[in-house]
Amino acid sequence: MGRLRKDQFHLLLIKTHSLTGLIPVGAFLVFHLAANSLRTVGVWQYKLSIDLINNLPFLIWIEIIFIYIPILFHSLVGVYLSFQGKLNVHRYNYGRNWMYTLQRLSGGVIFAFLVYHMGTTVVPKLLAGKEQFEAAPFLISVMNQEFQTLGGRVIYMVGIMAATFHFANGLWGFCMSWGILVGAAAQRNASLIFILFGLVLTVIGFATVVEFSMNPIEVQATVPESF
Ligand code: HEM
Numbered sequence: 001m002g003r004l005r006k007d008q009f010h011l012l013l014i015k016t017h018s019l020t021g022l023i024p025v026g027a028f029l030v031f032h033l034a035a036n037s038l039r040t041v042g043v044w045q046y047k048l049s050i051d052l053i054n055n056l057p058f059l060i061w062i063e064i065i066f067i068y069i070p071i072l073f074h075s076l077v078g079v080y081l082s083f084q085g086k087l088n089v090h091r092y093n094y095g096r097n098w099m100y101t102l103q104r105l106s107g108g109v110i111f112a113f114l115v116y117h118m119g120t121t122v123v124p125k126l127l128a129g130k131e132q133f134e135a136a137p138f139l140i141s142v143m144n145q146e147f148q149t150l151g152g153r154v155i156y157m158v159g160i161m162a163a164t165f166h167f168a169n170g171l172w173g174f175c176m177s178w179g180i181l182v183g184a185a186a187q188r189n190a191s192l193i194f195i196l197f198g199l200v201l202t203v204i205g206f207a208t209v210v211e212f213s214m215n216p217i218e219v220q221a222t223v224p225e226s227f
Pocket residue numbers: 029032036050053054063067110113114117118121122125135139143156159160163205206208209
């Protein structure tokens with residue numbers, strides 16, 4: 001097989017960038033916001049979800065392979081393609097160009113938010129050696145503190161809005177890249193569905209912020225010997 005030509009390479013980057021935005025990065029976002037929203041049901045239910053995740057075998061490898069590498073790939077290729085001006089091929093009208101600008105802007109906001117968010121959750125958890133059942137009390141205490149200040153709440157609300165907008169608008173881009181939406185009516189209807197989907201995700205995220213802010217309840221680690 002000969003070497004990929006430059007335009008074929010670009011096309012491959014556009015397709016893989018678009019695909020990774022949906023799976024696994026977008027899927028992770030939906031799962032993550034849904035899992036955290038368990039806090040609105042009860043602190044016990046929320047603790048159970050953290051216990052479950054933090055007792056998975058090979059957790060760090062699962063996170064590296066399915067979360068960290070895809071997010072890094074999607075971010076770096078996104079920056080590269082926007083400098084090449086290759087991402088904008090499907091956006092013709094004024095409104096869509098605006099969405100394209102907002103898409104890049106929200107990508108930058110998400111990246112900054114993630115540096116902060118992981119720097120205050122996963123990194124301290126790993127540094128403190130809090131694994132398995134010890135992770136939940138540690139992380140819940142961290143989140144309680146995060147939402148004690150107005151600044152913390154604003155950071156999370158901005159991060160959530162940037163992520164849900166980026167994903168919902170990205171879904172439209174995905175459909176265009178893969179030739180799924182043909183015709184003006186299909187594109188208009190899909191836009192409405194994606195807007196609704198983004199709003200639902202935002203409400204789920206905001207409800208979690210409100211619950212943490214109003215009821216900062218601490219928990220004890222489950223003692224495995226008690227089973
Ligand atoms: C209400 C909002 C949110 C809450 C309460 C929250 C909570 C958490 C917690 C507790 C962790 C540590 C998980 C662990 O180590 O077991 C975490 C990790 C993480 N969060 Fe969030 N998060 C929120 C919003 C977001 C948003 C909007 C994004 C994406 C932009 C995001 C992306 C991540 C990533 C990539 C990780 C590291 C992967 C992982 O350990 O699961 N989070 N979050």
